[in-house]
Amino acid sequence: MIHEIILTTLSAEGQVHIAPFGIRWRGDQVLIAPFRPSQTLDNLLATRHAVINYTDDVRVFAGSLTGHADWPLRHAEQVQGRILASALSHQELELVEVKEDTTRPELYFRVVHEATHAPFRGFNRAQAAVIELAVLISRLHMLPLEKILSEYAYLKIAIDKTAGERELQAWQWLTDKLQNYQAEISGDNQA
Numbered sequence: 001m002i003h004e005i006i007l008t009t010l011s012a013e014g015q016v017h018i019a020p021f022g023i024r025w026r027g028d029q030v031l032i033a034p035f036r037p038s039q040t041l042d043n044l045l046a047t048r049h050a051v052i053n054y055t056d057d058v059r060v061f062a063g064s065l066t067g068h069a070d071w072p073l074r075h076a077e078q079v080q081g082r083i084l085a086s087a088l089s090h091q092e093l094e095l096v097e098v099k100e101d102t103t104r105p106e107l108y109f110r111v112v113h114e115a116t117h118a119p120f121r122g123f124n125r126a127q128a129a130v131i132e133l134a135v136l137i138s139r140l141h142m143l144p145l146e147k148i149l150s151e152y153a154y155l156k157i158a159i160d161k162t163a164g165e166r167e168l169q170a171w172q173w174l175t176d177k178l179q180n181y182q183a184e185i186s187g188d189n190q191a
Contacts, residue, residue, distance in 0.1 A: 001025075004131050006053040006060050007032070008073070008082045009043035016082050017043055018069050020061040020134055023052065030093055030109040036102065044107055048095035049079035053087040056120060058130040060084065062170035065137050066177045078113040089116040126163035129155040130170045137174050140181050152178065 002022040009017045017039045024031040030052065034041040044050055053060075063069055072085035079092040093109035123131070133155050136148050152175075159171050 004061070004135070006055055006064070006084060006087075007040065008051045008053060008084065009040055010047050010049070010080055010082065011039070011043050012046040016073060018060070018064050018071060018084070020064050020131075020138065022135075026108065028110070029096065030091075030111065032107045032109065033104045034107075035104050041105070041107075044095060045098070047080050049076075049081050050093045050095075050109065051076050051079070051081040051083055052091040052093065053084040054089045054120065055084055055086045056088060056123065056127065057086045057166060058123075058127045058134075059166050059170045059173075060086065061131050061134040062173045065134055066173040068173055076113075077115075088118045088120045090114065124162050124167075125158035126161075126167040126171075129158040130167055130174065133171070133174045137177055140178075145182065145185065148178065 002024055004020065004022055007019050007021040007023070009019075011017065019040050021032065021034075021040065032040075032044065032050070034044070059068070060071055063071070073082040074085060075081075076083055076090075076092050079094060081092060083090045091111045092113040094112050095107055096110050097108040099106040099108075133152060136143065136151055140148065159167065163171065
C-alpha cells in the first residue's frame with residue numbers, strides 16, 4: 001500500500017524541498033524510493049533525514065508541483081528538517097539503509113520522533129480528487145496524455161460536487177499545469 005504524504009527534506013546547504021510523495025511501510029520502517037535524478041533523493045542522501053507531513057490542505061500537494069511552494073514551516077525537533085505549519089501530524093525520519101538501483105534506489109528510514117498537532121477528519125471526495133490529479137500531473141512525462149485527460153474528466157465530477165475554496169484553488173493550479181503541458185506538446189508536434 002502506498003500512502004500519499006508531503007515529504008520535506010533539506011539540501012546539504014540547508015535549502016528546504018517540499019514534495020508530495022508516495023511512501024510504503026515495511027514493518028516499522030518507512031520505504032522511500034525516489035527516481036533518479038531528483039532533488040528529494042539528493043537531499044535524503046546528503047542529510048540522511050526527512051519529515052513526513054500529514055496534512056489535509058491539498059493545496060500543498062498541488063502547489064509543490066506547480067510552483068506554489070512557499071508554505072510556512074517550523075524546525076523539526078530531533079532531525080535536520082522542517083515541518084509544515086499546516087501538518088496535522090508529522091514523523092521525523094533517519095536513514096538506516098540504502099538499496100542501490102540505477103533508476104529508483106530504495107531508502108529505508110526509522111521514525112525517531114512523531115507528534116500529532118490537530119485531528120484528521122478525513123478527506124472529502126474533492127480532496128481525494130486533487131491528490132489523485134497531483135499524482136497524474138507528477139507523471140506527465142510518463143503517462144499517455146489521453147489517459148490523464150480521461151482521468152481528469154472523471155475526477156472533475158468530485159470537484160464540481162464537493163470542493164471548497166482550498167480544493168478549487170489547488171485544482172486550478174493543476175489544471176493550469178496540464179493545459180500548459182498540452183500547449184507545449186502541441187507546439188512540439190507542429191514544429
